[in-house]
Amino acid sequence: MSRAPAPVRFSLNQETIRQWSLPELVAGCTAAGVGAVGLWRDPVRRFGVRESAKLVAGAGLRVSSLCRGGFFTAADPAGRAAALEDNRRAVEEAAELGAQTLVLVSGGLPAGDRDLSGARGRIVDILGELAPWAAGHGVRLGIEPLHPMFASDRCVVSTLGQALDIAEQFPSERVGVVADAYHLWWDERLPAELRRAGESGRIVSVQVADWVTPLPEGVLCGRGQLGDGCVDLRAFRELADGVGYRGPIEVEIFQPGLWAREGSEVLREVIERYREHVE
Amino acid sequence: MSRAPAPVRFSLNQETIRQWSLPELVAGCTAAGVGAVGLWRDPVRRFGVRESAKLVAGAGLRVSSLCRGGFFTAADPAGRAAALEDNRRAVEEAAELGAQTLVLVSGGLPAGDRDLSGARGRIVDILGELAPWAAGHGVRLGIEPLHPMFASDRCVVSTLGQALDIAEQFPSERVGVVADAYHLWWDERLPAELRRAGESGRIVSVQVADWVTPLPEGVLCGRGQLGDGCVDLRAFRELADGVGYRGPIEVEIFQPGLWAREGSEVLREVIERYREHVE
Numbered sequence: 001m002s003r004a005p006a007p008v009r010f011s012l013n014q015e016t017i018r019q020w021s022l023p024e025l026v027a028g029c030t031a032a033g034v035g036a037v038g039l040w041r042d043p044v045r046r047f048g049v050r051e052s053a054k055l056v057a058g059a060g061l062r063v064s065s066l067c068r069g070g071f072f073t074a075a076d077p078a079g080r081a082a083a084l085e086d087n088r089r090a091v092e093e094a095a096e097l098g099a100q101t102l103v104l105v106s107g108g109l110p111a112g113d114r115d116l117s118g119a120r121g122r123i124v125d126i127l128g129e130l131a132p133w134a135a136g137h138g139v140r141l142g143i144e145p146l147h148p149m150f151a152s153d154r155c156v157v158s159t160l161g162q163a164l165d166i167a168e169q170f171p172s173e174r175v176g177v178v179a180d181a182y183h184l185w186w187d188e189r190l191p192a193e194l195r196r197a198g199e200s201g202r203i204v205s206v207q208v209a210d211w212v213t214p215l216p217e218g219v220l221c222g223r224g225q226l227g228d229g230c231v232d233l234r235a236f237r238e239l240a241d242g243v244g245y246r247g248p249i250e251v252e253i254f255q256p257g258l259w260a261r262e263g264s265e266v267l268r269e270v271i272e273r274y275r276e277h278v279e
Numbered sequence: 280m281s282r283a284p285a286p287v288r289f290s291l292n293q294e295t296i297r298q299w300s301l302p303e304l305v306a307g308c309t310a311a312g313v314g315a316v317g318l319w320r321d322p323v324r325r326f327g328v329r330e331s332a333k334l335v336a337g338a339g340l341r342v343s344s345l346c347r348g349g350f351f352t353a354a355d356p357a358g359r360a361a362a363l364e365d366n367r368r369a370v371e372e373a374a375e376l377g378a379q380t381l382v383l384v385s386g387g388l389p390a391g392d393r394d395l396s397g398a399r400g401r402i403v404d405i406l407g408e409l410a411p412w413a414a415g416h417g418v419r420l421g422i423e424p425l426h427p428m429f430a431s432d433r434c435v436v437s438t439l440g441q442a443l444d445i446a447e448q449f450p451s452e453r454v455g456v457v458a459d460a461y462h463l464w465w466d467e468r469l470p471a472e473l474r475r476a477g478e479s480g481r482i483v484s485v486q487v488a489d490w491v492t493p494l495p496e497g498v499l500c501g502r503g504q505l506g507d508g509c510v511d512l513r514a515f516r517e518l519a520d521g522v523g524y525r526g527p528i529e530v531e532i533f534q535p536g537l538w539a540r541e542g543s544e545v546l547r548e549v550i551e552r553y554r555e556h557v558e
Contacts, residue, residue, distance in 0.1 A: 109509050113509070114510065114511040115511070116465070117467070120467075148465040149427070149494065149498070152490055152492055152509045153492045158465055185395075185430075186395065186431075186437055188399075214496060214497040214498075215497065217493060218493040219493075219494050219498065
C-alpha cells in the first residue's frame with residue numbers, strides 16, 4: 001500500500017509501540033517513511049548495542065534520543081558510584097548509536113529522605129563528573145523534568161525552569177533540557193521557560209503525548225494518544241519552534257491500549273494524529 | 280481513658296474520618312479534646328445546615344473551613360450561572376456554620392477545552408460577583424491550589440503563586456489562599472510564595488497530608504497519614520508560622536485505609552502523628 005512518508009520532523013519513541021522488537025521497529029518505521037526513532041536502553045541492550053546501531057543506521061534512521069540515564073539522587077557513596085558508572089555506560093551506548101541526546105531522568109527521593117533541595121543538589125554534583133565524560137564521547141545530555149506527580153519516586157526535577165537551573169551550570173553544548181508536553185503542559189511559566197531554553201540553545205529534545213484522565217494506578221502508563229486529551233500540542237510545538245527549536249518531535253506515549261494493538265496500525269494512527277494535532 | 284487534649288491548633292477535616300456521621304464527629308472530637316473541625320457541604324446538608332451549626336457550636340467546636348465551593352470554569356452562560364448560584368448557597372452555609380473560610384476548588388477544563396489560561400480568567404470573572412456576596416455574609420473565600428495532577432479535571436489553579444495572582448485582585452479581607460502541604464510540597468517556590476501570602480495577610484487556611492506512592496487509580500484518594508510519606512510537614516508548618524500564620528492546622532487525608540478503621544482509633548493516631556510530625 002503506497003502512502004506519503006511520515007512528516008520530516010516526526011520521530012517515534014520506541015516505547016510507544018513496545019510490542020515491536022528492534023527489527024520490527026526498524027522495518028515498521030522504514031515502511032512508514034519515518035526518519036527518526038527514540039530508543040530505550042533495555043531493548044537496545046537485549047538486542048546488542050552494536051547490532052542495534054548497525055541495524056538502525058543501515059536503515060537510514062536517525063536516533064533522536066536514547067532513554068535514559070539519570071537516577072542520580074542516591075545519598076550514599078556506593079549508590080552514587082553505581083549511578084555514575086551506569087551513566088558512563090549509557091553515554092557510551094548513546095555514542096555508539098549516534099543518538100542526538102541522552103535523556104536524563106533525575107531520580108526521586110531516597111527512602112526516608114524528605115529533602116528535595118538536597119536531592120536536586122546531588123544531581124548537579126554528579127553531572128560535574130558525567131558531563132566531561134559525555135563531552136569526550138560527543139554525547140549531549142538532556143535533563144528531563146517530569147510532572148510533579150513523579151517528584152517523590154522518579155524525578156525531583158519538576159519544571160523546565162528547574163531543569164534549566166541545573167543545565168545552565170554546564171556548557172550548553174554539553175547539557176540541555178528535554179521538553180515533553182505531557183510533563184509541562186499545566187505550567188503557566190512554560191512559554192517564558194521555553195524562551196529561556198531556546199535563547200541559550202538548550203532544547204535538545206521535544207516530546208509529545210496527550211494528558212488524559214482518570215490516571216491509572218501508579219500513573220506512569222496513563223498517557224493519551226495525540227488529540228485524545230487536553231494539551232494544546234500544536235501550540236506547544238509552535239512555542240518550541242518560535243524559540244528556535246528545529247529538531248525532531250518525538251512521540252512518546254506509554255499506554256497499554258496502544259501496546260495491545262498491531263504495531264503498524266498504531267504507527268499509522270500516531271502519524272495521522274501527529275499531522276492533525278502537532279504539525 | 281483520660282488523655283491530654285489535642286494540640287490547640289489541631290483541626291480535623293471531616294473527610295479524614297468520613298465513616299463518622301456528623302454527631303459521631305462532634306462526639307469523637309469532643310472526647311479527644313479537639314477544638315476545631317473542617318466540614319464538607321454534602322454531609323452538612325444531609326444532616327441539615329442549621330442542625331449542624333447548632334450541634335457543632337453547642338459542643339464548643341470551631342469550624343476552621345467549609346469544603347467547598349468553586350468549580351467556576353464552565354464556559355457556557357448556563358454553567359456559569361449555576362456555579363455562581365451554588366457558590367452563593369455555599370457562602371450562606373459557611374456563614375451559618377461560622378466557618379473561618381469557604382474553600383474554593385477552581386474546577387478543571389470543560390470537556391474539549393484546551394485553554395488553561397482562559398479557564399483561569401473565568402475564575403477571576405466569577406469571583407468578581409461572588410466576593411461581594413461573601414463579604415456581605417461575613418465569609419472569607421480561600422482559593423486552594425491543587426496539585427498539577429488535577430489541573431485538567433479538578434482545578435486549573437496548580438500553584439500557590441497562581442492562587443495569589445487571583446486572590447490579589449480582591450481585597451485581602453475577602454479573598455485569601457489555602458495552603459495544603461499535599462498539593463504544594465514539590466514546588467521550590469513555596470517558601471517565597473508563602474512569604475508573599477503571609478505578608479499580604481492572605482493565608483486563610485493551612486492543611487496537611489503526606490505524599491505517598493504508588494498513587495491509586497484516579498489519584499484522589501491516595502493521601503498518606505502524617506509521617507508515612509516524604510513531605511517535611513514540620514518545615515511546612517514552620518514556614519507558614521514564619522510568615523505570620525496563626526490559625527488552625529487542618530488534617531485532611533483522603534485514604535480508604537483510614538476510612539475502614541474505627542473512627543476514634545484513627546483520630547487518636549492522627550493526633551499522635553500530628554504531635555510527632557507537625558507540631
